[in-house]
Amino acid sequence: MGKRVWLPFPDTSTAHAALGEFPAGLDVDYFLAEGDWPDTADEVEFLVAPYMYPPTKVLARIDEMPKLQAVQLLSAGYDNYLPFLRPGMTLCNAAGVHDASTAELAVALALVSNRKLDTFARNMTSGTWRLEFAESLADRRVLIVGYGRIGAAIERRLAGFEVAGVTRVARRARTRDVEVHAFTDLPALLPEADVVFVITPLTPETEGMIGAAELAALPDGALLVNVSRGKVVDTDALVEATRKGRIRAALDVTEPEPLPSDHPLWHAPGVFISPHVGGQSTAFYPRMHRMVREQLARFAAGAPLENVVT
Secondary structure: OOEEEEEOOOOHHHHHHHHOOOOOOEEEEEOOOOOOOOOOOOOEEEEEOOOOOOHHHHOOOHHHOOOOOEEEOOOOOOHHHHHHOOOOOEEEOOOOOOHHHHHHHHHHHHHHHHOOHHHHHHHHOOOOOOOOOOOOOOOOEEEEEOOOHHHHHHHHHHHHHOOOEEEEEEOOOEOOOOOEEEHHHHHHHHHHOOEEEEOOOOOOOOOOOEOHHHHHHOOOOOEEEEOOOHHHEOHHHHHHHHHOOOOEEEEOOOOOOOOOOOOHHHHOOOEEEOOOOOOOOOOHHHHHHHHHHHHHHHHHHOOOOOOEOO
8 A cells, every 4th residue: 555645636537637657655535625525544654735724624534644744835835734734744835836926916015006997997987088197116215024935936037117116024043145134124224225125934923013013113104015915014013004194005814814894994095905815826837836746756765744833
């Protein structure tokens, strides 16, 4: 008997169309976290979690999975899975899978907000032709908070927009390839930023890291683009800062999610919201399938898995 694996496909033909032939030494079942579960819970060793499903559904019966060694996510974020894992289990995220799609959306959000495309879209519903002077990305000073793979992908996509400069921030300072500041430098860097992209993982260190003091440090008219997790930004502080019209925000993530229909962020001036769709584009599938193929090959061969976060 081979190593038991659960994959998030409805059947063998769909899985083979996406992944090709499986490596030798694997016994595969299919698991969509809805409806019937495979009857091999007591055998499964490696589980690829269905995309955008909460851990409460994916790991609802983890007590019946004594052999489960590793969980592979299809998202870059992983904080919501950590409380559900047994000690010693391996969790892998989808680092690299969402770089292109999320970076593309981040720049799009900045363009929508700066060039008032959201206003023009609303004007279309009434047939209103109204000119408005707008901000350009050109000549803006950019700060990227959370300079990892997606942060670097955002910077690459900004290269053609003639921004005045890009400042990078991560958990630790480094100077290899490019200069990256530490999170502790944020108070000094925020006053010099016209556009701030937030793409840091949600951790105890980053939860609420953009709060009232940080928002107050931004110059008048600055734009905050959050494509990380809603909890990285203090929602109450953001509502207050945008309500006054001093800064603007373009958000793909909020706290809470989904954002209630009566939440003040929906109506705050200068706020544009998309419903957490950073990874949801056609760029997702080929990159996801490639990652899963490579992880299956490693697992079958007993080699170390990639993108291990815990």
